Amino acid sequence: MSSSFPFRPTPLVAALLFATAMPAQLPTAARAQAQAAPMLRDYDLPPGPLGATLNRIAREAGLALTVDAALVGQRASAPVRGRYDAPQALRRALADSGLELLPTDAGGYTVRAGAPAASAAPQVVAPAPSAMLAEVRVNAERGAAGGPADGYIARRSTAGTKTDTPILETPQSISVVTAEQIEAQQPTSLVDAFNYTAGVRRSEGADRTTDSFVIRGFQAGAGTGSLYRDGSKFMVNAYDGQQELYGLERAEVLKGAASLLYGTAAPGGVVNTVTKQPTAEPLRELGVELGNRDRRQIKGDFGGKLDEQGTLTYRLTGLVRDSNTFIDHVPDDRRFLSGAIRWQPSAATSLTLQAEYLRNRTDYVYGLAGGVTILPNIHGPVPSSRYTGTPGRDRYAGTNTAVGYRFEHAFSDRLKLRHSAHAFRSEVDFPSTAAAGVSPDGASSTFHESYDRRDRSRAHTTDTSLEYRVDTGAVAHTLLAGMDTTYQSYTTRRASREIATQFNYYAPNYVYVAGAPVPNTYFPDMAGNATGLYLQDQMKIAGRWVVVLGARHDRVTDRQVPVDGETANSKEKTSATTGRAGLVYLADNGLAPFASFSQSFQPQSGVDRMGARFEPTRGEQYELGLRYQPPGSDTLLSAAVYQLRQQNVLSTDPVDTGFSVQTGEVRSRGLEIELRTRIGRSASLIAAYAYTDARVTADTTAANVGKRRGNVPYNTFSAWGEYDFGAAGAPGLRAGLGVRYVGASTGLYVNGIVPSYTVFDAMVSYDTGHWRYAFNLTNLADKAYIASCTYGCFYGERRKAVASATYRW
Numbered sequence: 001m002s003s004s005f006p007f008r009p010t011p012l013v014a015a016l017l018f019a020t021a022m023p024a025q026l027p028t029a030a031r032a033q034a035q036a037a038p039m040l041r042d043y044d045l046p047p048g049p050l051g052a053t054l055n056r057i058a059r060e061a062g063l064a065l066t067v068d069a070a071l072v073g074q075r076a077s078a079p080v081r082g083r084y085d086a087p088q089a090l091r092r093a094l095a096d097s098g099l100e101l102l103p104t105d106a107g108g109y110t111v112r113a114g115a116p117a118a119s120a121a122p123q124v125v126a127p128a129p130s131a132m133l134a135e136v137r138v139n140a141e142r143g144a145a146g147g148p149a150d151g152y153i154a155r156r157s158t159a160g161t162k163t164d165t166p167i168l169e170t171p172q173s174i175s176v177v178t179a180e181q182i183e184a185q186q187p188t189s190l191v192d193a194f195n196y197t198a199g200v201r202r203s204e205g206a207d208r209t210t211d212s213f214v215i216r217g218f219q220a221g222a223g224t225g226s227l228y229r230d231g232s233k234f235m236v237n238a239y240d241g242q243q244e245l246y247g248l249e250r251a252e253v254l255k256g257a258a259s260l261l262y263g264t265a266a267p268g269g270v271v272n273t274v275t276k277q278p279t280a281e282p283l284r285e286l287g288v289e290l291g292n293r294d295r296r297q298i299k300g301d302f303g304g305k306l307d308e309q310g311t312l313t314y315r316l317t318g319l320v321r322d323s324n325t326f327i328d329h330v331p332d333d334r335r336f337l338s339g340a341i342r343w344q345p346s347a348a349t350s351l352t353l354q355a356e357y358l359r360n361r362t363d364y365v366y367g368l369a370g371g372v373t374i375l376p377n378i379h380g381p382v383p384s385s386r387y388t389g390t391p392g393r394d395r396y397a398g399t400n401t402a403v404g405y406r407f408e409h410a411f412s413d414r415l416k417l418r419h420s421a422h423a424f425r426s427e428v429d430f431p432s433t434a435a436a437g438v439s440p441d442g443a444s445s446t447f448h449e450s451y452d453r454r455d456r457s458r459a460h461t462t463d464t465s466l467e468y469r470v471d472t473g474a475v476a477h478t479l480l481a482g483m484d485t486t487y488q489s490y491t492t493r494r495a496s497r498e499i500a501t502q503f504n505y506y507a508p509n510y511v512y513v514a515g516a517p518v519p520n521t522y523f524p525d526m527a528g529n530a531t532g533l534y535l536q537d538q539m540k541i542a543g544r545w546v547v548v549l550g551a552r553h554d555r556v557t558d559r560q561v562p563v564d565g566e567t568a569n570s571k572e573k574t575s576a577t578t579g580r581a582g583l584v585y586l587a588d589n590g591l592a593p594f595a596s597f598s599q600s601f602q603p604q605s606g607v608d609r610m611g612a613r614f615e616p617t618r619g620e621q622y623e624l625g626l627r628y629q630p631p632g633s634d635t636l637l638s639a640a641v642y643q644l645r646q647q648n649v650l651s652t653d654p655v656d657t658g659f660s661v662q663t664g665e666v667r668s669r670g671l672e673i674e675l676r677t678r679i680g681r682s683a684s685l686i687a688a689y690a691y692t693d694a695r696v697t698a699d700t701t702a703a704n705v706g707k708r709r710g711n712v713p714y715n716t717f718s719a720w721g722e723y724d725f726g727a728a729g730a731p732g733l734r735a736g737l738g739v740r741y742v743g744a745s746t747g748l749y750v751n752g753i754v755p756s757y758t759v760f761d762a763m764v765s766y767d768t769g770h771w772r773y774a775f776n777l778t779n780l781a782d783k784a785y786i787a788s789c790t791y792g793c794f795y796g797e798r799r800k801a802v803a804s805a806t807y808r809w
Helices: 011-025 028-034 050-061 086-094 179-185
Strands: 041-045 080-084 099-103 109-113 174-178 200-202 213-215 218-220 227-229 248-255 269-275 283-291 295-305 312-322 333-346 349-362 396-410 415-429 432-436 447-472 475-498 518-520 525-541 545-561 570-585 591-602 617-628 635-652 660-679 683-698 715-724 733-742 757-768 771-778 786-789 793-795 800-808
Touching: 041 050, 041 086, 050 086, 080 086, 086 099, 086 109, 174 179, 179 248, 179 733, 179 757, 200 786, 213 248, 213 269, 218 269, 635 683
Parallel strands: 227 269
Antiparallel strands: 041 080, 099 109, 174 248, 200 213, 213 218, 248 269, 283 295, 283 800, 295 312, 312 333, 333 349, 349 396, 396 415, 415 447, 432 447, 447 475, 475 518, 475 525, 525 545, 545 570, 570 591, 591 617, 617 635, 635 660, 660 683, 683 715, 715 733, 733 757, 757 771, 771 800, 786 793
16 A cells, blocks of 8 residues: 655656657657548537537647638538548538638638538548648637537536547546526536536535535545546635636536546545636626625626737636625625636647636534424424524635646647646635534533634646547547646644533524633644546447546555644555446437446545554446437437445444444445436426435444435435527527425434425526526525535525626627
8 A cells, every 4th residue: 555656756847757758658650640641530510600610620630720700600500420530520511601621831721702502522632630720729619528518518528538528428427517507597606506417416505615515425525535627636625615606617527436537536426617718709798696685796707819810818707796695694705806818829739827816705604403403392493594603703714816727739630738737725714613412401502612713725736648549440549648746735723712601592692702712733734745647548439339448546645744742743655546447339319328337546544453554445336327319409318327335434443442444335326317408499408316325335333334324315306497488479588497306314423314305496587689687596485494414404595586687798
C-alpha cells in the first residue's frame, strides 16, 4: 500500500514534461499515419441551423473552415448520417442549400454561393484536413460536449470518457442538466438542479452552505472527492460553499464507480459542472428577479468578439442577490462574478483563461432533533421556520476565488493535446450554535453549545492528456493517455462555548450568554498530493459495437499536522490501480444496450490495533443498461440496473473496541429509468424513477448486517412537463408543471423513519421580442416536510415564488 516515488517533480513541471514528451514518444509509423488519409467519423446529425452544423463538424475534426455568417444566414442543414471524413460531412450538410464547399490555397475550406440545388453524392477532395488555416475561428457550438445543449436533451458529454463522446456510446449511466432546464425550473442550488434526475438526491435539507449529494446510496461531495468543475477536482471541504448555477452551461453526473478518469472519489459517482465559455456570437443579457421573502436579484451575461477577426473572444457573467429564506434569521445573499477570455489563433489552437469570485452570506441550519420532527411529541412537530442558532452572531460568511486556464492544440485531425490548470481558494467565517436532544418535557434540548469556527481551503489541479484517433481495419480507436495532479490543503480553527440554558424548540428565547471559548484541537491541519496516470481506448467496431477499456494508477500522500502541541505529525502514502471495461451495441433504430464494470477508491487515514495503515476503500460496480434515441428525434430514454459494492469499510475491532478493522462492506442495488422527450410540436417531458436498495452486507457487529443505509429511500419519482401554446394561437407562451415524490427512508444517525413526501413545482413564461418574462413556483402547495435526517433532521424548501424579466439583445 505504501511506497515512495523515485523522483518528486512539482505537479506543474510534471504535467509540462508529460505534455511535451508524449508527442515525441509516438512511434514513427503512428506519426506518419496521423498525417495520412483523412479521418473517417460516424455522424448522426439531424437537420438544424446550417451555421451551427458546419461549426460542429469542423471543430470536432480540427478542420480550418471560413464561413461568411451573412451567407449562411437562416439556412437549415441537411441531415448528416453515415461514415464520412470531415469534408464529405460538410458537403452532406450543405446539400440543397445552394452553397458549395471549396478548398483554399492555405489548406483549409470555405463556403460560397453557386452549388447545385442538390448534391446527394459526397465529393472527395484532395487536401488532407491536417493543414490548419491561421485566421479561422471555430467556437464551442450548441450541442457539443463542452458547450450549451439545445433544449433539455444533451447528446454528448465528456463526463464519461474525457473525450467529446455521444452519450449513446458511453457504457455507464450519465445524466445531464442543461442551462435551459435550469432557467426553466429555477432550482435553488446545484443539488436542486438534479431534482428531476434518477438516483441523485440531497444529503441535507434546505442547506445553503454545501453541495452535498447522495448518489446511488452513497454520500458524494467535495469532502469525498466527488465534485468536479470542467473536468478537474473542485473544492476541498464540504463547507467550501455552493456553486452559482447562473455561471454554468450544464451540470453532469456520472453514476457509479469512476476512479478511472477522476482518481479518488466516492463509489456512488461524480458530479461535474461545465462553466460558461467565451463565444464569438454576440451575447448580451440582463435580468432582474423579485420573489417572496424579500428576494431581489440582478444578473447579466455577456460575450462576443474582442477583435474584428475573432481571435479573442470573451464571456462575463455576474449576479447580485439579497434575500431571506423560509427559516428565521437565515439570509441568502450572494455576489458572483465570472470571466473568461479565449485566444484562438487557428481552428487547431486555443488558450482560455478563466477567473471567478463568489461571496456568500447565509447561515448553516443545524439539524433539528428527531424528537421534535419525525417522532411523536405532545407539542407536535416544531415549525419549519425554527432557527436554533444565535441571531446576530451566527453566520456563514464565505468567499471563494478560482482561476485557471485550458490549452488545446490539434496537431492534426487525429492527434490532440489538452492541458489545464486550476487554483481554488476558500475562506469561511463560520460561527454557529447547536441544539440537540429532547428533554423529558418534550420542548427543550438536552445539549446547547456555541462554536467559533474559521475554515481555509486551498487546491491546485492540473490535467494533461493526448487524444489520438486511428483506424485499424474495421476498428476506429480513440486513444486517451493522461496525467492529472491535485494538491489540497485544509485548516480549521474552532472553539466551543458552553451555554448554561437549554434551547426551547417551541418558544425560543435567543437571549442567553455563551461562556468563554475552549479551543477545539481535535482537527489537524491537513494537506495532500495526488498524481494519477490514466489510459483509455474507445474502440468503435464496424460502426456497431463500442468497446471502452481503461486503467489508471494513483499515488496519494496525505499529511496531518495536529494543533494540540502534543500529537506527532503524520504522513500516509497510498497507491491504487483501478479500471473500467464497457460494451455498447448501436442498432439502426436508436437502441443502444450497454454493459460495464468500473472501480473506485478512497484513501482512509488511521491505523488498526497492530499499527498497520488502513487500505483505501474499494468500490466496484456492475451495470447493465439500455438507451433509446431514435435518429433525428428529440428523445432520450435510459434504463439501467446495477450492483455497487464498497469494501474495506471500517467496523469495530471485536478484540479491542477502541480500534477499527477493515472488514465492513456496503452494497447498493438498484434500477433507474430516465426519459427526456418532445411530444409533438408543443409538449416536452422529463421523467425519472429510481429504486435503490442500499444496506450493510458485512460488519463485525452482527446487528448491523442487513441494515438499510440511512437517508436512502427505496423509491423516488419525478416528472416535469411543459407545453408551448404557440400552436394554440399564443406564440411565446409556455407553462410547466412538475411533481417530485421521495419515499420513506431511515435516518442516517437518527433513529426513526423519515416519512415520504410529494411536492409540486410550476412555471409560466412568455417570450416576446428581446424580452422573456417568467414566474416560478417551487413547492406549489407550500408543503411542510422533512427532506432528510442525517445527524439531525432537516426541513425541505417551503414555497418559493420568483418573478423574472430578462432582456436579450
